[in-house]
Amino acid sequence: MRDPRSELLRYLRDGREVIVWKLEGLSEYDARRPLTPTGTNLLGLVKHLATMEVGYFGEVFDRPFPQPMPWIEEDAEPNADMWATAEESRAEILDLHARAVAHADATIAALALDAPGRVPWWTTPDVTLHRILVHMIAETHRHAGHADIVRELADGAAGHREAVSNLPDVDPVAHRERVEQTALRFRQG
Incomplete structure (x- = not known):
């Protein structure tokens, strides 16, 4: 059995890899384009x-x-961390992500799981490294789910990651049509 730190780190790394992989093979436009009403x-x-x-x-x-x-400064526009400006290249964002992950991994390696921290923007700010690891696993996988949907909307690519699609071997067009026909039975008016 793995130790708790290794297990938590494995789940965090899985989510990190999915997020970065979802950009592979996309045009610059598709990597940046907002595909939901919220951008x-x-x-x-x-x-x-x-x-x-x-x-x-x-x-x-x-x-x-x-x-x-x-x-993320106080005077930054809302949601400024949720899109790349024209001056921020894909390479810069990916490099930032890699360096942020390395910085995070150094913290995870250096501290005990019960090491105290403080999240000033939370209502209960006193935390441990363990709690933050769990929080970041949830945060990362939540956004990996968003990335799954956005990538599918961008070019139809779907799946967990390159070597593991985790999708059933069915005709996606026929499956979607079957789901749509079932939903139509419940449409009002």
Whole structure:
């Protein structure tokens, strides 16, 4: 049996890999384009998660990240961490994410699971590394689910990751049509 830290880190890494993999093979436009009414886009999800890694595994444990992040300053526009500006390249966002992950992993390796931290923006700010690991696993996998949907909307690509699709071997068009026909039976008016 794995130790708890290794197990938690494995789940966090799985989610991180999915998020980055969802960008592979996409045009610059499709990586940036908002595909939901709220503007959700793949490159923005990567930028947001990099920001969360830095905040939760850096600031919370007094382990500052060396790069300023103007999109999270008090005077930044709302949702500035959820999309890449024209001046921010995909390569820069991916590099930021990789460095944020390395910074987070260094915190995870250096501290005990019961190490105390403080999340000033939470109503109960006193936390442990264990709690933050669980929180970031949930946060990362939540956004990996968003990335699944956004990628499918962008170009039809679906699946968990390159080597593991986790999708049944069915005709997706026929399956969708069957689901639609069933839903239509319940449409009002």
